[in-house]
Amino acid sequence: MSDRRRLNGPAGTTSPPVFTPSTGSAISPQYRSRKPNELRKIFLQTGVVPSATGSAYLELESPPRSRSTVLNTSSTIKLSCSVHGPKPLPRTASFSPNLQLSASVKFAPFATRNRQGYVRDSTERDIGMHLENALKGVIIPDRWPKSAIDIAVTVLEGEDDQIDGDRIVGVGLVNMLAGCINVSMAALADARVDCLDLLAAGVGAIVAGPEKPLRILDPASIEHEAILASCLVGYLPSRDELVEVWTNGSSSTQGANAGISFDEMLDSAVAAARGAQTVIKEVLVEALTKTKGGTKKLSHDHMNDVEMKT
Amino acid sequence: MATSALVVPGQVLGNLSTHRAGPGTHVYENNILASIIGRSIVTPADKGQSGSSKAVISVPRPGTSPSATKTANALPAVGSTVLCRITRVQQRQITASILVVDPSPQDVTSYTRITDDDLQFQAVLRREDIRTHEKDKVVMNDMYRVGDIIRAVVISLGDERNYYISTAGNEFGVVVATSDAGNAMVPASWREMKDVVTGQGESRKVAKPS
Amino acid sequence: MPSIISPLSPDPSVPASAMPLISPNALLYAHLKQSPPRRPSSRTPSEPRPIQLNVGSLAHCNGSSLVKIGATTIVCGVRAEILPVTEIPSFRITKAGASYTPTAPVVRDTRYQGDTEKDNKEEDEGEYSPISLYNLVVPNIELATGCSPRHPANAAPSTEAQSISQRLLSLLHTSQLVRSSDLEIIYTPPAQAEDLELGIDTDPQLKAYWTLYVDMMCISHGGSVFDAAWLALYAALKDTIIPKSWWDADLEQVLCSAEVADARKLSLRGIPVPSSFGVFVPEKRVLGQDGHQDPYWVLMDTDGFEEEACAETGCITVDAGGGKGSSLILRIEKNGGSNVGVEEMVNMVTLAERRWQQWKTVLDAALSNS
Numbered sequence: 001m002s003d004r005r006r007l008n009g010p011a012g013t014t015s016p017p018v019f020t021p022s023t024g025s026a027i028s029p030q031y032r033s034r035k036p037n038e039l040r041k042i043f044l045q046t047g048v049v050p051s052a053t054g055s056a057y058l059e060l061e062s063p064p065r066s067r068s069t070v071l072n073t074s075s076t077i078k079l080s081c082s083v084h085g086p087k088p089l090p091r092t093a094s095f096s097p098n099l100q101l102s103a104s105v106k107f108a109p110f111a112t113r114n115r116q117g118y119v120r121d122s123t124e125r126d127i128g129m130h131l132e133n134a135l136k137g138v139i140i141p142d143r144w145p146k147s148a149i150d151i152a153v154t155v156l157e158g159e160d161d162q163i164d165g166d167r168i169v170g171v172g173l174v175n176m177l178a179g180c181i182n183v184s185m186a187a188l189a190d191a192r193v194d195c196l197d198l199l200a201a202g203v204g205a206i207v208a209g210p211e212k213p214l215r216i217l218d219p220a221s222i223e224h225e226a227i228l229a230s231c232l233v234g235y236l237p238s239r240d241e242l243v244e245v246w247t248n249g250s251s252s253t254q255g256a257n258a259g260i261s262f263d264e265m266l267d268s269a270v271a272a273a274r275g276a277q278t279v280i281k282e283v284l285v286e287a288l289t290k291t292k293g294g295t296k297k298l299s300h301d302h303m304n305d306v307e308m309k310t
Numbered sequence: 311m312a313t314s315a316l317v318v319p320g321q322v323l324g325n326l327s328t329h330r331a332g333p334g335t336h337v338y339e340n341n342i343l344a345s346i347i348g349r350s351i352v353t354p355a356d357k358g359q360s361g362s363s364k365a366v367i368s369v370p371r372p373g374t375s376p377s378a379t380k381t382a383n384a385l386p387a388v389g390s391t392v393l394c395r396i397t398r399v400q401q402r403q404i405t406a407s408i409l410v411v412d413p414s415p416q417d418v419t420s421y422t423r424i425t426d427d428d429l430q431f432q433a434v435l436r437r438e439d440i441r442t443h444e445k446d447k448v449v450m451n452d453m454y455r456v457g458d459i460i461r462a463v464v465i466s467l468g469d470e471r472n473y474y475i476s477t478a479g480n481e482f483g484v485v486v487a488t489s490d491a492g493n494a495m496v497p498a499s500w501r502e503m504k505d506v507v508t509g510q511g512e513s514r515k516v517a518k519p520s
Numbered sequence: 521m522p523s524i525i526s527p528l529s530p531d532p533s534v535p536a537s538a539m540p541l542i543s544p545n546a547l548l549y550a551h552l553k554q555s556p557p558r559r560p561s562s563r564t565p566s567e568p569r570p571i572q573l574n575v576g577s578l579a580h581c582n583g584s585s586l587v588k589i590g591a592t593t594i595v596c597g598v599r600a601e602i603l604p605v606t607e608i609p610s611f612r613i614t615k616a617g618a619s620y621t622p623t624a625p626v627v628r629d630t631r632y633q634g635d636t637e638k639d640n641k642e643e644d645e646g647e648y649s650p651i652s653l654y655n656l657v658v659p660n661i662e663l664a665t666g667c668s669p670r671h672p673a674n675a676a677p678s679t680e681a682q683s684i685s686q687r688l689l690s691l692l693h694t695s696q697l698v699r700s701s702d703l704e705i706i707y708t709p710p711a712q713a714e715d716l717e718l719g720i721d722t723d724p725q726l727k728a729y730w731t732l733y734v735d736m737m738c739i740s741h742g743g744s745v746f747d748a749a750w751l752a753l754y755a756a757l758k759d760t761i762i763p764k765s766w767w768d769a770d771l772e773q774v775l776c777s778a779e780v781a782d783a784r785k786l787s788l789r790g791i792p793v794p795s796s797f798g799v800f801v802p803e804k805r806v807l808g809q810d811g812h813q814d815p816y817w818v819l820m821d822t823d824g825f826e827e828e829a830c831a832e833t834g835c836i837t838v839d840a841g842g843g844k845g846s847s848l849i850l851r852i853e854k855n856g857g858s859n860v861g862v863e864e865m866v867n868m869v870t871l872a873e874r875r876w877q878q879w880k881t882v883l884d885a886a887l888s889n890s
Contacts, residue, residue: 005677007685009658012607014731017600017763017776049740050591051668051824057739062579069778070763075579080739082666082673086385088431088471095470104673106665109735110581110597118662120674138319140336140345144385146470152666152673154737156595157578189319192371194345196336197320238320239338281318284347288316393538409541429669459542486542492804 006118016114019070032223036216037268039202039275040076044183044283046190054083054191058183060159060175063220074222075113077176078157081183083191085149093148098141099193103132103151105180111155127173130244131180134201134234137243138185140194149193153180160222171205171221174232174246178203181234181244182276189284197236198280199243202272204265205230206251215260217272231265235273242270317344323367324352332368344369386411386431386473390464393485394433394475396454404435404454406462408473432472435462439476441515452513459486461517483517544829549802552817561590561823566871568795568821571751571879573886575759582732583760587752590823591742594661596752598760599733602705602774605726608654650700652693656729659688661736661749668741668824684746687853688734688753691837695792695850698757702786703730705774707767727767728774732760743823744796746835751793751879758887760786792850793879794837795872798822798830799859816859820871832857836868840876847873 034040041061049055062076086099093100105128109116135151159172181201188195205219208226219227229251234244251262317323323335324342331342332353344350348369355363386392386408393413394406407430438445440453454460461482462475477483480500487495487503489512495503497516504511539547551560559565569590578584581597588594605611651657663681666673677685692698705728734756736749764782768775777783801816819826827833834854840847849869854860860868 003677005682006660007655007658007689009655009733010603010607010729010731011609011655012603014601014603014607017602017765018773019763019776019778048593049667050742051740052666055740070582070761070776070780070783078578080665082740084666084669084672087429087669091471093470106673108595108597108662108737109660109733110578110584110599113580115599115601115733115735118660143345145467147385150666150672154665154673154739156737157580160579189347192346192348194334194336195319196338196343196345198318236320238322238343284318285316288347288349393542395542410535410538413535413538426670488805494805 003118032216032220034218036214037271039218039272040220042182042276042279044186044279046186046283046287048080049082052082052084052187052191053086054187054189054193056081056183056186056190058179058186060179063222075157075160077155077159077179079153079155079176079179079183081151081153081180081187083149083151083184083187083193085191086144086147086193087149089146089148095146097145099139099144100148101132101136101139101141101151102148103135103153103184104128105131105153105155107155107158111158113160123173127177127180130177130246131184134181134199134244135184135188137234137241138195138197138199138236139188140196143194149191151184151187153184155180159220170248171203171219171227171230174203174230174248175218175220177201177246178232178272178276182280186280186283189280190287197238198277198284199234199236200273200277200280201232201234201244202269202274202276203230203232204268204270204272206249206260206265213260215264215268217268217275229265231262231269233266233269233273235270235277237274237277315350316348317350317369318347319343319345323350323369328364330355330364330366332366334369334371335367342367346371386433386464388464388466392433392462392464392473392475394460394462396456396458396460399450399454399456401450402437404440404450405472406433406435406460406475407431408433409459433462433464433475434468434472435460435475435477439465439474439478442478453515454484455487455514457488458484458514461485477515477517480518483515485517487512487514540825543803543806544825545803546806548800548826548829549806552800553815557817559819560825565817566820568871568875568878569823571882573751573755573882575755575886581756582762583756583758585752585755585759587748587755589742589744589748589751589821591740592745592748592824593667593739593742594736594745594748594752595739596734596736596749596756598756599735600730600760600762601733602728602765603654603656603731604728604774649693649696650729651696651698651703654729655731656700656703657689657692657698657732657734659692659734659736659753660685661688661738661745663738663741663745665737665739667738671738671741680745684749687746688749691750691792691794691851692753695790695837695839697754697788697790697792698732699787699789700729702762703732705729705765705767707769709769725767728765730762730765732757741824743825743827744821747794747796747821754788754791755883755886757786757788758883762786790839790848791841791876791880791883792837792839793872793876794835794851795820795868795875796822796835797833797868798826799832799834799857800826800830801832801857801859814859818860818864818868820868820875830856832859834860836865836872838869838872838876840873841880847876 043059046056048057058079060077063074105124159175178201185199205216206213206228207224229249232246233242321344322341326340331337334346335342336345346369350369353366355365390411392408393410394408396406398405437448440448462477464473465476466474468474489495489505493505493507495505498504500516502511503514551558572588574586578597582600583598585596661684663671664675706724707727708724734753761783763776765774765776798819833856837851838847838849
């Protein structure tokens, strides 16, 4: 069944190209050049959607890109987020003394290695639910009675997990959720919706090291051959509270992975979240300074460039 | 009034023992924390008022700064003055959409804001709230027409969807209206407006120009 | 940005800031009746917004672009997939006399063998081009990204989105931007002496087509989205590389080389550039006694606010790169009113040519940087 409201292309089935085993420039696994406790650089900017009450764009530092092969493993995370509201509740909603927050995540058809259609799939719903729950933990809902707020994250590019992967899974998905949380927090703050804190998300992981497993912050899946376990937290630094925890892989309280316990992995994730929060805070303060210093400009003009670095 | 540094949500601004929490802040474990980004302000206690003599810390939602152009407007509250557009006139009540809450001359409104009626907060003006006198003799069509812009005051937060507004009082009523002929109208008296081109009068409950 | 003009407000008790909300029409009129006319964004009526372009930033695409025009932002990605001719229902070669065979022989000279000899005088493909017959280029724009309050996320495609996608498709077909020869995957069976003796056909055979999915995400909706979408589409196609591909007779499928060195760019036909405009007619009520007779203004490259206030809109698509000094008008659309006459349309072609020059400069700069 095809969607009549979109252009669907050929009647027959098209398939992604099949590549011959590459001669010479085989896809070489990339190794982590960062220190175990070093995060990828985060590029963040607010105010990218002038008609929204708040908006932000987030991009992670991309790994060095091989220019000789069509197959590209050096993808990174690129997200755009807009916040609309507080606005009236939808007609169908019943009375609520609180702000009704809804969040959704949408993948662009070109966000993954193989083209995805426009139909919303379970991954989008799943990650949207996690995002919504995390954000509900940071807003102060009783400041906005009878109102609704919509947060929409568009994934322009997702991180690749495996060479032939067509869906974002595993660490790629966890990193994506972390990005979604961070970009949404920046957009919420830009919209000046009352929040308890600057929520930030970070990912910690246990990876196979040369001798024994290692504990690292902000794992990028293509940099590691085996990720034994990973953990995402949504963290409120000023209260030292967690609003979201998501772990993959096995780790034990006893420290089964050569002495690295679940708690330690959680601590890594919290450290990563603290790092991300520094960036969010810097960007927000800088944006404030800019608007204060400038002359009276309407948002037509004071929109800054969305830079998509190559 | 002292201005301090730029703050972000979660930043500690003061303590309840010395200050009170104002708008844009919240309280956690006796500390006053910012809840929105902005510049925190300490307002000295109002001596005239009984009660606490503590200064108030707040983070104002920028109403006058350019950055206000794209931030959420404050929600209507009881006592807020609102500018509304009439969307429906019925026998017993009038429906309107709220365009501006507590208008102030310093506001800067972005041209990117969208004014679709269904994206605005809705208000209901009941027949008995239209004016203070002769409430039972009110004929709705002689008061307001669809498309009129009125100034009103919020009298209750209303039901799940609508705010209740009132135009009882001289300063409330029509501020902008279009005549049957499609021309602008100017106030002629408290109950009539005149077409600026044809001079034709039309009945309205007119707001006293301030 | 000139701050809002004070005589705008008919009633001093209505703050000037409320005017855009109460009457966009009155506000626009107040700006335009100045001499010389200025728009709220302080542009002149014929002045388009600057264009920002970035290409090749998306890793998962064959080609990609980001176009920013004022408050409008579009991200576009092109994906190439393979459509074997066996997948095409009732596939037939459209050349006269050719009959249906699943692996139709292609009568063709050496043209397909290299793109060095791409000739601009190549015959028109017309409506029987495989591109339009089999939908080999598929543009879709997504507005449901929260790009404006009117386009909430995860809604079904709005009428506006459907209309833009359809207009993009139609312009793609009528401008014949993409060459169908660029999309063909052809197999030439090895010529062997005994085959020839047996009379076995060794003509080149068309085995598959490349299909280009062009997806555009509207990140921010700030007016004239069609222009931005087309330019994003154009730049992304310009950036697109098609891997070298061949038919593997043993595997009976198309294989591709992953080497960028083997891949090729598309050779597009011309540079069509659309220029959207709106015609602003003040409401009778805001004219009052100003005494003008039916005034109106033509606004090029309308922003979101102006788009609201203009009922009569249109778009002129030109290609000024013809070389003979005269530009080609590829398409003229106009609807919603009757203020603009022939003469003005001619004037607008000049403005559209200027827009073409502007885009050419931006495009060349972006492509040389990438």
